[in-house]
Amino acid sequence: MSDDLSPLADLGERLIAAARRHGADASDAAVVRSRSRSVEVRLGKVEETESSESDDLSLRVFVGRRSATVSADIRADPDRLAERAVAMARVSPENPYAGLAEPELLAREIADLDLFDPSEVGGEALVAAALETEEAARAVPGVTNSGGASAGMGATGLVLVTSTGFRGTRQRSGFSRQVSVLAGEGTRMERDYDFDSRIHLADLEDASAIGRRAGERAVRRVHPDKVATGRYAIVLDPRVSRGLVGSLVGAINGSGIARGTSFLKNRMGEAVLPDALSLIDEPLLRRRAGSRPFDGEGVRGERLALVENGILRSWILDSAAARELGLRTNGRASRSSSGVSPSSTNVTLEGGARRPVEDLLRDTWSGIYVTETIGHGANLVTGDYSTGASGFLIEDGRLGRPVSEFTIAGNLADMYRAIETADDADTRFSLVVPSLRIGEMTVAGR
Structure with a gap:
């Protein structure tokens, strides 16, 4: 072109x-x-x-x-x-x-x-x-x-x-x-x-x-076992953890806040992540998937701390959502043929211990490493989370047998506050998130 x-x-x-x-x-x-x-x-x-x-x-x-x-x-x-x-x-x-x-x-x-x-x-x-x-x-x-x-x-x-x-x-x-x-x-x-x-x-x-x-x-997924219903420590592969953090970004979107359809609508200034973690949006990074020199309204966006040291600090705003909330746009307008709406750019989950994923699994000792989810499990209005999943058992601190056909369920607010990070984030994506341990969740299996 x-x-x-x-x-x-x-x-x-x-x-x-x-x-x-x-x-x-x-x-x-x-x-x-x-x-x-x-x-x-x-x-x-x-x-x-x-x-x-x-x-x-x-x-x-x-x-x-x-x-x-x-x-x-x-x-x-x-x-x-x-x-x-x-x-x-x-x-x-x-x-x-x-x-x-x-x-x-x-x-x-x-x-x-x-x-x-x-x-x-x-x-x-x-x-x-x-x-x-x-x-x-x-x-x-x-x-x-x-x-x-x-x-x-x-x-x-x-x-x-x-x-x-x-x-x-x-x-x-x-x-x-x-x-x-x-x-x-x-x-x-x-x-x-x-x-x-x-x-x-x-x-x-x-x-x-x-x-x-x-x-x-x-090949690793062949001959999966079933897991018994119960409470399990859960670690998420980056493919899944990006979706989880993407739900947090969606809940911070100013259009949902203005409509009152986000479970975070009254949480500005409160802790939503562990105090070691921040969620940063940066539109001006070179050669990155979510970068843009100006947004869908012509506004130049700057580095924005959505969550800083665990505390919710900013909404994702275009001009209309900002006016409805009594604020100013922060250059996050996305343009489509149907109009303009707020959207994030390059979002990175920063901070935390950033241990090798092998160390995270060893410290977990027993649980499930989830590599795939089925369906959209997050309800951004209530914060409820439930989705079908597959992955591998964590046995004696290492990946063990493949498992499938189970459901994991919890509450997003609790899951976000329990996050612990590995060091395997991939910068190819507009959401840069490593493997995450999110504490114990309810698992429905056999």
Whole structure:
């Protein structure tokens, strides 16, 4: 994808001018260019190839405290689109919190966060990478079938223009490889997977390493036992712990706080994590998955302590949620075709003992190491948590037999306060969280 987005920026300016002519008091326009290419293979044969390109726009207009958003592709006539948006806004209900971000908060300089790699990967190279990934996984002794492998690349470019004078562009590239395989026979087959996704092609992990890890994970899960119902010490694999901490981030989201639909709504200034831990959101990190030089309203976000030394300190806010809560946006607006809402960027769980996971297991001595959960188990309104799970018994301080078909249940507030951390966090993700021990939980098994 070309790194020249100036034609899209010019289109954004025309949309803003058209909205003004038709009577909008304020407006912003987002123009998005997307390109992607991917292949899927299974059992050594290509099953699907796909390429896509799109150029889309959305125009948001305000007439007083009334607003409307319209979306189209870039072939739409700016004047007619603006006329339609303003007409819709005039008959929309008033929202006392609607409006653009305050001009003084807009980004003055667009930081280069090294989020775009112009490298092109052709279809043949993607096929070769997918085949190599699957072949490495199937070569692991005990792997008996394949769920398929894929390889892909893509890029998105965003232009944001506002009637308050902001004009910014940002681009992001992505390269990925993934594979899923099965081990065992008949009705006792077990599935697992592995993948890698990077902003820069040179950072993408070797295909054979991804495949080998997926195969080994599947084989380890073969012939799982059942666990007896009871109370068990629980340690979460990073794949699962990211989801748990993601629920905490969701409960801190300002839109839920403003609606009163978060179990943390009255907990600002109180302890929600152990005092050794902090939860930090940083949008300006170079070459990181959640980074962005400005948010969906043009605001430059800065490092934000969501939780500091265990104490809840900040909500995740866009302008509307901030106004409803009597606060100011902290540059966490996310833009989509349907509008703007608060979202986090790069969230890291910091602090704690950070012991090797082997030490964490040894200190736990007996319990369950959970590697996968089934379904969405967190209720952010009540804080209740219950989900199906599988993993491995912790026996004599080490990973033991695989176990499956059990449910773990508890309360999020209690689980967060009990967290102890290992040192195996992975910075590939926008949520950087290691393996976690979360104390004892109720386990429903056989």
